[in-house]
Amino acid sequence: MALxxxxxxxxxxxERLLADMPLRAGGFIVTLxxxxxxxxxxxxxxxxxxxxxxxVGISETLVRTAVSRLVAAGRLEGRRTGRRSFYRLSEAxxxxxxxxxxxxxxxxxxxxxxxxxxxxxxxxxxxxxxxRAGFARLKPQLAVGPDRIxxxxxxxxxxxxxxxxxxxxxxxxxxxxxxGAHARAYRGFIDRFSGLxxxxxxxxxxxxxxxxxxxxxxxxxxxxxxxxxxxxxxxNWPGHGARKLFARVYLALSVAADSHVxxxxxxxxxxxxxxxxxxxxxxxxxxxxxxx
Numbered sequence: 001m002a003l004x005x006x007x008x009x010x011x012x013x014x015e016r017l018l019a020d021m022p023l024r025a026g027g028f029i030v031t032l033x034x035x036x037x038x039x040x041x042x043x044x045x046x047x048x049x050x051x052x053x054x055x056v057g058i059s060e061t062l063v064r065t066a067v068s069r070l071v072a073a074g075r076l077e078g079r080r081t082g083r084r085s086f087y088r089l090s091e092a093x094x095x096x097x098x099x100x101x102x103x104x105x106x107x108x109x110x111x112x113x114x115x116x117x118x119x120x121x122x123x124x125x126x127x128x129x130x131x132r133a134g135f136a137r138l139k140p141q142l143a144v145g146p147d148r149i150x151x152x153x154x155x156x157x158x159x160x161x162x163x164x165x166x167x168x169x170x171x172x173x174x175x176x177x178x179x180g181a182h183a184r185a186y187r188g189f190i191d192r193f194s195g196l197x198x199x200x201x202x203x204x205x206x207x208x209x210x211x212x213x214x215x216x217x218x219x220x221x222x223x224x225x226x227x228x229x230x231x232x233x234x235x236n237w238p239g240h241g242a243r244k245l246f247a248r249v250y251l252a253l254s255v256a257a258d259s260h261v262x263x264x265x266x267x268x269x270x271x272x273x274x275x276x277x278x279x280x281x282x283x284x285x286x287x288x289x290x291x292x
Contacts, residue, residue: 032044033089052212075093107288116142146228185221193249204256211257262274
């Protein structure tokens with residue numbers, strides 16, 4: 001089901017979503033770059049960042065502080081043209097954003113398994129890095145995870161393929177990972193955003209705000225999920241329904257949202273494009289997800 005095509009402000013939907021959704025300026029700006037800016041050259045005028053954040057109640061002061069922190073962290077780079085400031089993704093951040101975009105907008109790719117042994121010389125921080133990426137710690141120096149996840153340099157890796165007892169794979173996954181936490185995140189996403197499918201289609205500025213909130217919440221659930229092979233997941237896994245809902249609502253909002261981007265968002269070289277080959281490919285992939 002898609003959003004109804006009649007006109008509506010959509011402001012009530014924004015207010016309902018924000019009622020119990022604490023937003024941090026830095027995290028929301030990351031969502032803005034991931035959904036809008038990265039696919040259109042990676043640079044934007046700070047006035048547009050302030051505008052997008054104001055629509056969800058984040059003040060200009062908080063925006064400027066968050067942007068400064070992202071610059072200090074090496075994720076953004078700033079430059080001035082006249083009295084205007086523009087910020088673009090750093091090369092290191094772009095690689096990170098590209099990987100996240102594949103997970104959020106792209107299809108689920110088949111995955112095998114990998115065991116990783118972390119030598120003492122790498123320190124416990126390496127194991128913590130693996131856990132943040134979606135690995136499960138089995139012993140102090142041994143972890144397991146899908147083979148799509150990058151492994152730190154210096155770690156010993158074993159490619160793994162289950163051969164017998166496949167009926168026990170879901171029990172193994174439930175023992176190694178806290179899948180309940182991920183299931184709750186997906187159910188929360190569904191509860192929060194399913195109402196948008198019954199709402200009137202809002203005008204461009206509100207459509208963009210709603211889409212950014214949609215991506216922001218889904219991104220947190222999706223990127224924290226280890227995205228295990230389907231045969232390792234419980235029956236009726238809510239991640240599948242959340243993914244289809246994300247695709248349907250994203251598609252419904254995108255014509256109006258992208259038109260607003262093209263009419264008012266700027267980089268040093270001029271207006272951002274309403275659509276690009278990257279944004280068109282996203283829509284194509286999400287359409288397949290919605291229909292699958």
